[in-house]
Amino acid sequence: MxxxxxxxxxxxxxxxxxxxxxxxxxxxxxxxxxxYQPAPAIIASQTGSARLIEMLREARDDRRERKDEARAAGTDPKPKDDNLPGPYRPLREVYIQAAGARITAALTSPAPFLERLVHFWSNHFAISIDKVSALGLAGAYEFEAIRPHLLGRFGDMLNAVERHPGMLLYLDQAESIGPESPLGTRAAQRGKQRGLNENLAREILELHTLGVRTGYNQQDVTEFARALTGWTLGGIAKQPALRGPGPKFWFAAVIHQPGTRTIMGKRYAQSGEAQAQAVLDDLAAHPSTAKHIATKLARHFAGDVVPIALVTRLEKTFLSTRGDLPSLYRVLMDAPEVWGGTAxxxxxxxxxxxxxxxxxxxxxxxxxxxxxxxxxxxxxxxxxxxxxxxxxxxxxxxxxxxxxxxxxxxxxxxxxxxxxxxxxxxxxxxxxxxxxxxxxxxxxxxxxxxxxxxxxxxxxxxxx
Known part of the structure; x- marks a missing residue:
């Protein structure tokens, strides 16, 4: 070739x-x-996450009402011809429109190399419509958290991804409550269990940054999950204390686990939202993150058998530029392993x-x-x-x-x-x-x- x-x-x-x-x-x-256009017309015309959160809340409320009515009438609330409950079908239409927009953007873009990278990062930070709560938000997630940060720093994209409603809902972060937080303590006093959810913390460490088997353990996952408590989204919870200022990311102090966290040997004494932010900042600049990202980029562009020399160059560039993504892309553009590698x-x-x-x-x-x-x-x-x-x-x-x-x-x-x-x-x-x-x-x-x-x-x- x-x-x-x-x-x-x-x-x-x-x-x-x-x-x-x-x-x-x-x-x-x-x-x-x-x-490269972060928001070409076909993308800009799609429904944004704020409206989608409102639609999801309306769908959940509608479904609860239907179930209550069906229970009172002694009938089956589930549709006979569709696995998706009726109130969620408008969100499926949003997904279908967004899927078409993604295809159109790729087919008409003057920057197909950059569009490929959009798809690469969207898959690296993957969410899935297998979860109903992510159904309508999958397109908005890519359009709002990935595309605008394609030519920035890795840390900026990482922050946008972990705060986006699509990721918070997909990995159940919106449901994570610190056991000793104000709300968690009150719940315990009433005999109710309000638990910690480790999904987001685990996937940030294992998939988004460091990679598997890179020096962290289960205790680090749990401590990071505690630091992340309070990272949630407004506009969707039933409880007034968790509704927040509107349909977007917000930090809910009422569910944040207080105290200093120790993660991978480092103490994080910051309070509130800043605690998990400090952990993310360190992870974005970690040598293991550099190697993990370098390996995935090399595999995607240079072949299934990863060229070690290319990984090393990408890794060094990641660290020396503090995760500057265009610098990584230019290493790929200059790499003989890509121009002469196996298809x-x-x-x-x-x-x-x-x-x-x-x-x-x-x-x-x-x-x-x-x-x-x-x-x-x-x-x-x-x-x-x-x-x-x-x-x-x-x-x-x-x-x-x-x-x-x-x-x-x-x-x-x-x-x-x-x-x-x-x-x-x-x-x-x-x-x-x-x-x-x-x-x-x-x-x-x-x-x-x-x-x-x-x-x-x-x-x-x-x-x-």
Whole structure:
């Protein structure tokens, strides 16, 4: 694969069928830093998290009322034809619209390299619509916590992520109460248990910053969870004391566990919100965090077998620049391991974007986008765990998964194949990298539609 094809596919999201490859690939990548739009019109038009919190509260209140009414009438409050309770269906519509907006932004962006990085970080800091409370907020989470901080520092993105309503709800932080906090103490006096939730603390340490087996233990997780108590969101709780000033992040002192915390050998005597903030600041600058982030970036861009030398350079840059993200991106742009490394097998998300861009499709209705990625095995914003979707070929290259891609390729070819010369398109997309067998298969195709389907399902299209 020549450098233009690498720039388009490994750094970017795939070539455009109506545009020639960049004549100066590195300069083309560099130009995207200025071209990147944190909030293009299609993203800016989506429902924001403040309104979504209100919708979620209304849905919860509505559902409680329906259950009470059904219980009084002796009927079943659950819908017969849908696993999602009726009050939450407007939030599903918000999700579908946001999924379509994500696709459209990727297909029309003048900065596909930066869009790839949006998807990388959104998966690193993953939330999932598997949890109903995150259903409507998944898009707003990416649009509000990831996109605006793409060209900032890692610590800034980390702070935005951990304070966002989508993350607070997904990992149950909004329900975490310090046992010896004012509210926790009053509850205990009445014989009620109001407990500590460790989910957010554990995932920050294990997934978002340090990585697994990097020197912390269960006691550190518990102490960090205590420091995080009070980090919640207003506008949703039933209790007036926890409703807060409005539908957004706020620090609720009434549920914060008092006292000094010791985490990984360091004492944190700060009071209130500042305590967990101090821990986050240290984690954002920790050498283990630098190595964890460097390894994931190297794996994503340079291949499943991580080049140690590239990891070392990324790690050093992370530490010397205090987590400056553009500096890390430029290390990748200059890395011979990326320009000459082994091609990555495309995930279903990557392959779908590449196929749509190749065929000139500029947008996809949200319902179609969500359905297509569901069929391909990587539904949008729906990983099975907070670890996000895997970034290894073995997770995506199974025979059944490839058959599903062929089916989608055929549908795309039926939609747009009549006016596309697959032979010319192959030359634009894979200059210097098209195998004789793929070229021959396209040449022998009985129709333009069949030729395009063969190209979209070809081995070259499956890798970047």
């Amino acid at each position: 020549d450098q233009a094809a690498i720039a388009l596919n490994r750094f970017g999201l795939g070539g455009l069928g109506d545009q020639d490859p960049p004549s100066e690939p590195r300069r083309w990548l560099e130009s995207q830093f200025a071209a 990555k097998f495309r995930s279903p998300w990557d392959w779908t974007l590449a196929a749509l861009r190749a065929t000139g499709i500029k947008s996809l209705p949200g319902k179609s986008a969500a359905g297509t990625l569901q069929q391909l095995g990587q539904p949008i914003w729906k990983p099975s765990s907070p670890a996000g979707y895997d970034d290894l070929a073995e997770s995506w290259a199974g025979p059944d998964a490839l058959v599903r891609r062929v089916e989608v390729a055929q549908r795309l070819a039926q939609r747009s194949g009549a006016g596309i010369d697959a032979r010319k398109l192959a030359g634009r997309l894979f200059a210097g990298a098209l195998s004789p067998s793929t070229a021959a298969a396209i040449q022998r195709a009985e129709s333009g539609e069949q030729a395009l389907a063969l190209l979209l399902a070809a081995p070259e299209m499956m890798r970047r």
